[in-house]
Amino acid sequence: MIDLPVSFGTLWFGIVFAFLGVFLFLDGWDFGVGAIFATREDPREREQCLAAIGPFWDGNEVWLVVFGGALFAAFPPVYAALFSRHYLLLFGVLGALILRGLAPEMYEQRHDEAWHRWWGRAFVVGSVGAPLLLGIFVGNWLVGATGLALTSVVVGLAVVALTVVSGAAFLALKVRGPLREEMAHYGTRAVVAYLALVVVALAGLWTRPAFRAELLTGPALALVAVSVVLAGGYAVAIRRDRRYAALAASGGLTGALVALVAWLRYPVVDPVAGLTVESAIIGSPAVELLTVGAAILIPLVVTYFAVLYSAFSGPIDAEEAY
Amino acid sequence: MVDPVIASRLQFALTTIVHIIFPVMSMGLAPFLVYFTWKEIRTGEALYERLRRFWVKIFALSFAVGTVTGLVLEFEFGTNFAAFSTAAGELFGGPLAVEGMMAFMLEATFLGIFVFGRERVSDRLYFVSSVLVGLGTWLSAVWILIANSWMQTPRGFEMATRGGQPVVLLTDPLAAYANPRFPWMFVHMQNAAVLSVALFMAGVAAYHIYRRRHLDVVDSGNLDAEFWRTTLKVALVVLVITAPFQVVHGDAYGRHVAETQPQKFAAMEAVWETDSYVPEYIIAFPTSVEDLTDPRAKDIFGIGIPGGASWLASGGDPQAEIQGLNEFGEAPPVAIVFWSFRLMVGLGFWFVLLAFWAAYRWYSGELYEDRLLHKALMASSLLGIVAVEVGWVVTEVGRQPWVIQGVMKTDAGVSPNLTGGEATLTLAGFAVAYLGLLGLYTYVVGRLVRRGPEPALPESEREDPTVVESPEASVDD
Numbered sequence: 001m002i003d004l005p006v007s008f009g010t011l012w013f014g015i016v017f018a019f020l021g022v023f024l025f026l027d028g029w030d031f032g033v034g035a036i037f038a039t040r041e042d043p044r045e046r047e048q049c050l051a052a053i054g055p056f057w058d059g060n061e062v063w064l065v066v067f068g069g070a071l072f073a074a075f076p077p078v079y080a081a082l083f084s085r086h087y088l089l090l091f092g093v094l095g096a097l098i099l100r101g102l103a104p105e106m107y108e109q110r111h112d113e114a115w116h117r118w119w120g121r122a123f124v125v126g127s128v129g130a131p132l133l134l135g136i137f138v139g140n141w142l143v144g145a146t147g148l149a150l151t152s153v154v155v156g157l158a159v160v161a162l163t164v165v166s167g168a169a170f171l172a173l174k175v176r177g178p179l180r181e182e183m184a185h186y187g188t189r190a191v192v193a194y195l196a197l198v199v200v201a202l203a204g205l206w207t208r209p210a211f212r213a214e215l216l217t218g219p220a221l222a223l224v225a226v227s228v229v230l231a232g233g234y235a236v237a238i239r240r241d242r243r244y245a246a247l248a249a250s251g252g253l254t255g256a257l258v259a260l261v262a263w264l265r266y267p268v269v270d271p272v273a274g275l276t277v278e279s280a281i282i283g284s285p286a287v288e289l290l291t292v293g294a295a296i297l298i299p300l301v302v303t304y305f306a307v308l309y310s311a312f313s314g315p316i317d318a319e320e321a322y
Numbered sequence: 323m324v325d326p327v328i329a330s331r332l333q334f335a336l337t338t339i340v341h342i343i344f345p346v347m348s349m350g351l352a353p354f355l356v357y358f359t360w361k362e363i364r365t366g367e368a369l370y371e372r373l374r375r376f377w378v379k380i381f382a383l384s385f386a387v388g389t390v391t392g393l394v395l396e397f398e399f400g401t402n403f404a405a406f407s408t409a410a411g412e413l414f415g416g417p418l419a420v421e422g423m424m425a426f427m428l429e430a431t432f433l434g435i436f437v438f439g440r441e442r443v444s445d446r447l448y449f450v451s452s453v454l455v456g457l458g459t460w461l462s463a464v465w466i467l468i469a470n471s472w473m474q475t476p477r478g479f480e481m482a483t484r485g486g487q488p489v490v491l492l493t494d495p496l497a498a499y500a501n502p503r504f505p506w507m508f509v510h511m512q513n514a515a516v517l518s519v520a521l522f523m524a525g526v527a528a529y530h531i532y533r534r535r536h537l538d539v540v541d542s543g544n545l546d547a548e549f550w551r552t553t554l555k556v557a558l559v560v561l562v563i564t565a566p567f568q569v570v571h572g573d574a575y576g577r578h579v580a581e582t583q584p585q586k587f588a589a590m591e592a593v594w595e596t597d598s599y600v601p602e603y604i605i606a607f608p609t610s611v612e613d614l615t616d617p618r619a620k621d622i623f624g625i626g627i628p629g630g631a632s633w634l635a636s637g638g639d640p641q642a643e644i645q646g647l648n649e650f651g652e653a654p655p656v657a658i659v660f661w662s663f664r665l666m667v668g669l670g671f672w673f674v675l676l677a678f679w680a681a682y683r684w685y686s687g688e689l690y691e692d693r694l695l696h697k698a699l700m701a702s703s704l705l706g707i708v709a710v711e712v713g714w715v716v717t718e719v720g721r722q723p724w725v726i727q728g729v730m731k732t733d734a735g736v737s738p739n740l741t742g743g744e745a746t747l748t749l750a751g752f753a754v755a756y757l758g759l760l761g762l763y764t765y766v767v768g769r770l771v772r773r774g775p776e777p778a779l780p781e782s783e784r785e786d787p788t789v790v791e792s793p794e795a796s797v798d799d
Contacts, residue, residue: 055434069419076411083400084737101390286492304431
């Protein structure tokens with residue numbers, strides 16, 4: 001037996017949301033770059049956008065697989081109930097991810113204008129569609145909606161804005177020249193939009209009696225306050241060209257959002273099926289085995305990412321294209 | 323409107339059949355890439371740099387498409403097979419989660435370095451990356467096959483109910499995960515992937531050698547000749563090792579299936595009535611349309627080894643008894659299993675023949691002159707993948723009607739709240755999208771293959787690489 005200060009249910013609830021947060025942050029760069037790509041006309045700049053995420057996006061995307069795998073492994077009934085309930089929504093996510101995953105590989109294969117135009121569009125649709133639909137999924141999960149709740153749609157839009165916040169900070173680090181100058185512009189607008197959308201989403205939650213008391217608890221208020229401070233910090237940092245600070249602030253914003261969702265959701269993992277962390281967690285010895293596996297593997301995975309990101313640290317060279 | 327159970331099964335079948343192509347390509351290419359990278363770093367020869375760069379492109383493409391199509395499969399367990407996921411998640415979800423963390427992460431992160439980092443990292447880290455990418459692809463197969471083998475020969479669990487639902491509880495992790503089926507599946511699959519890629523490479527090399535006569539001239543500094551000749555030789559060495567091994571291993575694997583899944587074995591041989599001295603038909607002809615769609619070993623006309631199937635099942639006794647399908651009360655779609663099995667075995671023997679033929683030509687110094695051999699290699703370039711596909715059909719369709727052998731029926735595993743409309747819509751969507759995907763992948767790989775490798779980087783530019791773009795005019799010949 002493993003002795004833990006928290007129950008396995010709570011631990012894995014935390015791990016599942018942590019994986020979701022890491023995915024939203026890391027792949028958020030890639031999604032955000034995809035959204036910014038849409039606004040750039042110059043083929044050279046478009047190539048730079050693709051080159052900036054080239055070595056990373058495969059690895060970043062795997063966090064979604066890991067999130068899904070952890071939810072499935074630790075809370076199989078929740079995975080089953082949640083995924084089958086959001087059937088079409090999740091296939092939408094898959095469609096967007098297929099477009100987003102194929103586009104950079106395909107863009108590269110031919111050098112004619114029509115080909116680039118079409119795969120550029122696929123890249124944009126995938127990069128905006130995936131966070132939008134995933135945000136709606138998370139919003140629905142939070143409020144326990146089975147159809148399409150208005151609040152969930154606002155959460156989806158907020159997640160899109162958040163990816164642009166991250167993407168602008170990331171791109172500012174990776175490119176040089178005029179494109180980099182523009183990032184303060186994109187980042188500031190996106191962070192304002194994000195805050196506005198979060199306020200609307202919170203107002204939406206306020207109308208639901210189940211959340212009113214939860215929203216007034218200390219941690220929820222603190223996370224909202226932290227988000228406001230981080231948003232301000234991000235806007236200042238990206239304008240002053242403090243690029244690492246801006247990236248860190250966008251990471252903090254993502255973390256605060258996911259933590260808020262997790263806090264409001266805990267300890268019920270699936271409100272519709274009435275499953276709590278204690279009723280949905282797998283039994284021993286399966287959960288102990290899973291925990292030992294994660295304890296060994298998570299530090300290893302962090303090491304892989306450290307090696308990858310340090311190998312490609314700093315801005316891309318002018319000649320480097322995807 | 324298709325029934326949600328049927329639509330879900332068709333959709334899973336379709337998405338798996340398409341997905342498997344991409345992991346086969348990456349698992350099979352991995353050892354070749356490690357070899358090319360090793361040679362490039364050790365010898366510094368431009369030839370190996372070109373080989374590595376060329377085949378990495380196809381690897382990276384296969385990996386990208388494999389990732390998105392694999393994600394679909396992971397999601398489908400939740401969306402379409404919620405009842406299965408709820409019931410078996412405690413045993414089945416763990417390997418999937420560990421696959422993501424252990425294998426997929428390793429592959430995806432080091433692939434970034436392997437594709438983009440030749441000039442950014444040291445030779446040593448670059449070589450290590452190629453090994454880790456390969457290790458990642460193979461470890462992925464380990465965990466996926468641990469999960470799958472448990473569904474074939476479930477062990478180490480207890481049945482219970484939770485909230486009125488039947489669930490499978492893990493009681494003995496070692497029995498469950500060190501499953502008797504796992505080593506058979508893993509070796510067979512891994513070898514199949516390497517064999518398939520060796521056939522593909524040999525076919526592509528044969529195409530260039532066949533099509534372009536100037537490749538006959540090698541000593542006047544014709545770099546493309548050197549490129550394709552080396553590709554062909556490396557592929558043939560691997561083919562000569564993997565093709566016979568697959569047949570020998572497959573024979574032993576068949577015996578294991580007969581012991582642990584007699585129902586599947588009976589379907590592979592179309593044995594309905596329990597019998598002894600059952601022949602093994604090497605070549606089978608249906609004598610009527612009915613025998614094609616509902617084969618029965620007794621009615622098949624063919625060239626058979628008397629007692630062969632009995633011999634196979636028992637490991638050497640031609641008189642051994644084989645349990646017929648009638649004893650089980652239900653049967654998988656026998657025709658699909660029977661003919662897929664025959665196709666797989668037939669292809670396996672063809673690969674051995676091809677390997678020996680090529681080896682003989684190589685030995686007699688006529689490897690680049692035997693145009694019939696080149697044609698045969700070209701025609702066979704995709705047959706390894708076909709063999710993998712039908713092999714999986716035997717494995718998965720042969721297990722029906724069970725999703726977990728003897729524990730849970732497939733139709734009981736489908737999401738209870740799924741509507742026919744939703745399932746039909748996504749099935750149609752996938753049919754269109756995956757056909758497009760397959761067409762696109764074939765087009766892009768075909769184009770890369772026809773264009774051939776990029777010219778080697780001149781010595782002076784190796785330190786400061788730029789993208790080498792071939793003129794568009796030379797694209798399609």
